[in-house]
Amino acid sequence: MTPIRPVCLPPVIAGVLGAALAAASPHPAPAAPPAPEGLIAVRAAQVIDGRGGPPLRPGVVLVRGERIEAVGADLRVPEGARLIDLGGATVLPGLIDLHTHLIDEAGVHWENILLRTTPGQAAIFGTKNARDTLLAGFTTCRDMGPTWPFTDVDLRYAIDKGAVPGPRLMVAGNYVSSTGGAGDARQFSIYVDVPVVQNLADGVDAVRHAVRMNFKHGADFIKILATGAVLSKGIQPAAQQYSDEELRVAVEEASRWGRFVAAHAHGTQGIKAAIRAGVRTIDHGSMLDDEAIRLLKARSPGPAAEGAVRGASKAPGDPAASITYYVPTLYVTEAILQEGKALNVPESEIQRSRAIASFKIASFRKALRAGLPIPFGTDAGVFPHGRNAREFAIRVREGESPMLAIASATRLSAEVIGWSDRVGTLEPGKYADLVAVSADPLRDITELERVKWVMKGGIIYRDELRGGS
Numbered sequence: 259m260t261p262i263r264p265v266c267l268p269p270v271i272a273g274v275l276g277a278a279l280a281a282a283s284p285h286p287a288p289a290a291p292p293a294p295e296g297l298i299a300v301r302a303a304q305v306i307d308g309r310g311g312p313p314l315r316p317g318v319v320l321v322r323g324e325r326i327e328a329v330g331a332d333l334r335v336p337e338g339a340r341l342i343d344l345g346g347a348t349v350l351p352g353l354i355d356l357h358t359h360l361i362d363e364a365g366v367h368w369e370n371i372l373l374r375t376t377p378g379q380a381a382i383f384g385t386k387n388a389r390d391t392l393l394a395g396f397t398t399c400r401d402m403g404p405t406w407p408f409t410d411v412d413l414r415y416a417i418d419k420g421a422v423p424g425p426r427l428m429v430a431g432n433y434v435s436s437t438g439g440a441g442d443a444r445q446f447s448i449y450v451d452v453p454v455v456q457n458l459a460d461g462v463d464a465v466r467h468a469v470r471m472n473f474k475h476g477a478d479f480i481k482i483l484a485t486g487a488v489l490s491k492g493i494q495p496a497a498q499q500y501s502d503e504e505l506r507v508a509v510e511e512a513s514r515w516g517r518f519v520a521a522h523a524h525g526t527q528g529i530k531a532a533i534r535a536g537v538r539t540i541d542h543g544s545m546l547d548d549e550a551i552r553l554l555k556a557r558s559p560g561p562a563a564e565g566a567v568r569g570a571s572k573a574p575g576d577p578a579a580s581i582t583y584y585v586p587t588l589y590v591t592e593a594i595l596q597e598g599k600a601l602n603v604p605e606s607e608i609q610r611s612r613a614i615a616s617f618k619i620a621s622f623r624k625a626l627r628a629g630l631p632i633p634f635g636t637d638a639g640v641f642p643h644g645r646n647a648r649e650f651a652i653r654v655r656e657g658e659s660p661m662l663a664i665a666s667a668t669r670l671s672a673e674v675i676g677w678s679d680r681v682g683t684l685e686p687g688k689y690a691d692l693v694a695v696s697a698d699p700l701r702d703i704t705e706l707e708r709v710k711w712v713m714k715g716g717i718i719y720r721d722e723l724r725g726g727s
Contacts, residue, residue: 296322296339296340297320297322297327297338297339297340298340298341299318299319299321299335299336300319300320300342300692301317301343302317302343302346302347302694303316303346304317304347304348304349304698305318305329305331305350306348306349306700307329307684307685308350308351308664308669308682308684309669309683310669313348314329314330314331316331317333318331318332318334319349319684319690319692320333320335321690321692321713322716323690323716324690325687325689325690325716326685326689329685344694345723346696346697347694347695347696347710347723348696348699349684349692349693349694350664350668350684350692350693350695351691351693352395352425352668352691352692352713352714353395353397353668353706354398354634354671354675355391355399355425355635355636355638355667355671356400356541356634356671356674356675357585357635357637357638358401358635358637358638358639358646359401359403359639360387360388360401360404360427360643361380361384361387361401361405361406361639362380362383362384362387362404362405362406362639363375363379364387364639364642365600365601365602365642367602367603367604368489371405372405372406375406376406377406377409380404380409381413384404384413385416385422385424388413388417388422389422389423391638391643391644391646392423392424392712393709393719394645395647395709395712396425397426397691397693398425398671398677398681398682398691399425399426399428400428400429400430400675401414401427401428401429401430402430402520402541403429403430403432403441407431407432407457408431408432408476408477410427410429410430410431411475411476413427413429414427426677426714428479428677430472430478430480431477431478432456432457432471432477433481433483434472434482435458435482435483436458436459436460436483436499436504437458437460438492438493439486439492439493439499440483440487440495441457441483441522442458442490461504462503462504465500465507465508465511466511469511469515473515478517479520480508480517481520481521481522482500482520482532482537483499483521484505484522484523484528484532484537485498485499485522485523485529486524486525487524488524488594488607488610489603489610490607491606491607494525494610496525496526496545498525498527500528501531502534502535505519505521505531505535505537506534506535506536509535509537513536518539519535519537519538520539520585521535521537522542523540523542523543523544524542524543524614525544526550529543529546530550530553533550533553533554533557533582534553536582538582538583538674539584540582540583541585541587541635542585542586542618542637543621544614544617544618544621545614545617545621546621546624551624551628551630554584554628555628555629557581557582558630558631559581559583559631583631583632584625584632584633585632585633585635586618586625586635587636587637588618588619588649588656589636589645589648589649589652590638590640590641591615592652594607594608594641595608595612595615597641601640601641622653622656623657626656626657631666631670632658632670633666633670633671633674634649634663634666635649636648636649645707647706647707650663650664650667650699650703650704650706651703651704651707653666654703660699660701661700663703664706669682689714689715690713691714691715692713693709693711693712694710694711694712710723
């Protein structure tokens with residue numbers, strides 16, 4: 259492999275990324291050489307293109323450089339092309355996770371991160387987490403905010419420059435939270451302060467300022483905490499923590515920038531307030547009632563969703579601004595209840611998770627029965643990165659078809675972030691982001707937990723399947 263190229267990095271991670279990959283990861287990190295210029299033909303017994311239709315059996319994907327050139331059933335391999343024959347495997351588009359927390363060491367509670375670590379340490383572990391996520395088959399992620407603000411912006415930069423391997427990232431930069439709310443980093447004694455973490459905004463003017471500050475410092479979208487949280491000592495998860503007016507101004511200001519707002523929302527009233535405000539996604543959505551389902555149904559995507567810039571309206575009043583998606587995170591609850599102590603989750607927060615668990619499953623079932631489009635998110639970072647695909651089994655167990663579950667983490671999630679023109683499906687012109695598993699995930703969805711082959715932008719990062727080339 260070509261060595262990692264030296265690049266000029268932001269100060270928070272400059273000089274530490276090489277050491278990060280050696281020290282924080284148990285395996286040598288694959289380098290990121292330029293995509294090959296020649297034609298590559300990837301052949302497998304089955305190709306699922308991510309659009310939701312029947313698989314190609316067998317199927318061939320032609321890749322030139324970093325892009326897909328053609329896809330077809332038993333497509334002829336052009337003379338001179340390099341053939342990668344994956345035998346009886348199933349090839350799919352690179353998977354997309356819309357709710358990750360890639361920065362920080364897994365299993366360290368955020369309070370300890372703020373009191374005992376540095377942004378540089380967080381960024382180092384971010385490089386390991388990004389690599390683990392990529393090798394698990396997730397080639398695109400929306401990162402929902404780090405403990406140390408804007409370290410995710412630096413990680414995105416390093417990945418884009420090829421300094422570290424990881425998914426394509428869309429990042430939040432910093433939470434927007436009210437005082438005493440789910441994202442209040444000052445949840446200590448009144449005499450203890452964390453001065454670097456400046457994410458609190460109370461009142462419409464302060465919220466508007468926070469949105470502008472986040473975009474100024476490199477955020478791709480805004481994460482606002484509409485309700486309390488599970489992993490917090492602040493206001494309860496069921497309670498709405500931002501007023502309707504504060505939520506609306508966040509969306510209004512983000513839309514001026516041509517971007518969107520993602521709302522962390524567990525409780526029913528906060529969910530409905532965020533939908534009415536025009537947020538792009540309701541993340542977690544733990545307590546959906548019938549009215550919330552109706553509101554989401556009314557704001558489900560139509561033709562206006564296609565082509566939305568960065569997943570948001572181009573300007574206030576753009577029809578795409580009214581599209582809102584429900585992004586559940588189901589596996590994280592099981593992880594907290596089964597492994598909470600091992601993951602250093604405080605007992606009070608394990609109890610919060612237990613109290614909300616049944617609501618989360620009931621809400622997912624309601625959304626499924628209503629025919630809502632349900633994109634894919636996990637909350638990885640609460641549990642170790644690389645386990646993202648465990649979300650699929652829960653969704654299928656609760657009634658979603660395997661093909662619909664796959665489409666949720668491919669085509670649909672790409673639509674949510676406005677990246678349908680580059681990722682999410684195997685179609686000519688899109689990035690050559692492909693993954694492969696040994697068997698058929700339509701028969702056993704847990705196959706997606708055992709990804710054996712990963713290509714991102716025409717570069718192979720994991721290769722445990724090839725039967726010949």
